[in-house]
Amino acid sequence: MLLLSPGLALFLFGVSSIAEGGEGASFGPRVWVSATIGVLLILAFVRHALGTDKPLIDLRLFRNRRLTIATVAMFVFVIAFMGAGLLFPSYFLQVRGETTLMAGLLIAPQGLGAMVTMPIAGVLADKVPIGRTVPFALLVMAAGFFVFTQVGADTPYPVLCGALFVMGLGMGGTMMPIMTSALKSLTNAEVARGSTLMNIVQQIGGSIGTAVLSVVLTNQLQSRLPGAEDPLEAMAAGFGTTFTVAFVLVLVALVPVAFLPRKKEESHLLDDEDGAVAAPVLMH
Known part of the structure; x- marks a missing residue:
């Protein structure tokens, strides 16, 4: 959390600051310093997530x-x-x-x-x-x-x-x-x-x-x-x-x-008796 949240915030702050130069796009220090630090923090998060057993976000699911x-x-x-x-x-x-x-x-x-x-x-x-x-x-x-x-x-x-x-x-x-x-x-x-x-x-x-x-x-x-x-x-x-x-x-x-399944596939979700179930999932 200490790597990903500040990393995303700094990256997006840098991107959103591109247009604040007054005349078109501006890539000053406010942009590239924030974006660079943000990217480095995100990369550090990825390395940490792939190297621990219980990461905040399980990137191994990819x-x-x-x-x-x-x-x-x-x-x-x-x-x-x-x-x-x-x-x-x-x-x-x-x-x-x-x-x-x-x-x-x-x-x-x-x-x-x-x-x-x-x-x-x-x-x-x-x-x-x-x-x-x-x-x-x-x-x-x-x-x-x-x-x-x-x-x-x-x-x-x-x-x-x-x-x-x-x-x-x-x-x-x-x-x-x-x-x-x-x-x-x-x-x-x-x-x-x-x-x-x-x-x-x-x-x-x-x-x-x-x-x-x-x-x-x-x-x-x-x-x-x-x-x-x-x-x-x-x-x-x-x-x-x-x-x-x-x-x-x-x-x-x-x-x-276009690469999503075009044929009927069974769910991999299993209940306690190892029977297939369609688990409801609420997304924000």
Whole structure:
């Protein structure tokens, strides 16, 4: 904990400081010193985790190919989804001039979409191979994301809310099945460590996504706003470019997702009588 937590904090602090130079990207001492120390602490954590019997995070679980593929897919997906999640309300606040309450209400369709597909995805995860459902859900989410890559200062709200609803549908059919696929490949003794590993990877991915997309947006605004004839359109264009980065990351997540199981596989989880069970796992 003394290595990983400060390491991640310093690394993300360095990354998020890239855009604070005033004119585009700035890689001064504040950036590279913080990021370098952060990386060194993270590497020290990895060495420690692989060299002790009871590490804080069991990195040896990555020897499990199915867990590794699912974790990589979830990591890339979370960077895009969580990073963009910060930008949606910012767009409504800064470009459209909405109140905080209205911005929250305008984002609500995304949650409604996820609420529709999550129960369905949970049922399908026990009946249909993950490799056959998750790619479709990711493409659905990408379709909703694409609308925001074309966003302007006056894009109709029904279009934006519809896109958010579609994104929610895709998200609900993506995250939980990926996690379920990974944990099904673990033995009963490993599932607690596996759940912890995936939770932490999810949180790290969200933090990285927030930092990276914030840097991209800040640089876009700093380069577009000075001298712009229509500041709102310039800001909207900056948001659109940043959403494009997130959109590309969603498509990149299709690569590891393509290696998820496409055939029905039995869970490795065992109960006390060595019978297969489907253990429920709650993810934050």
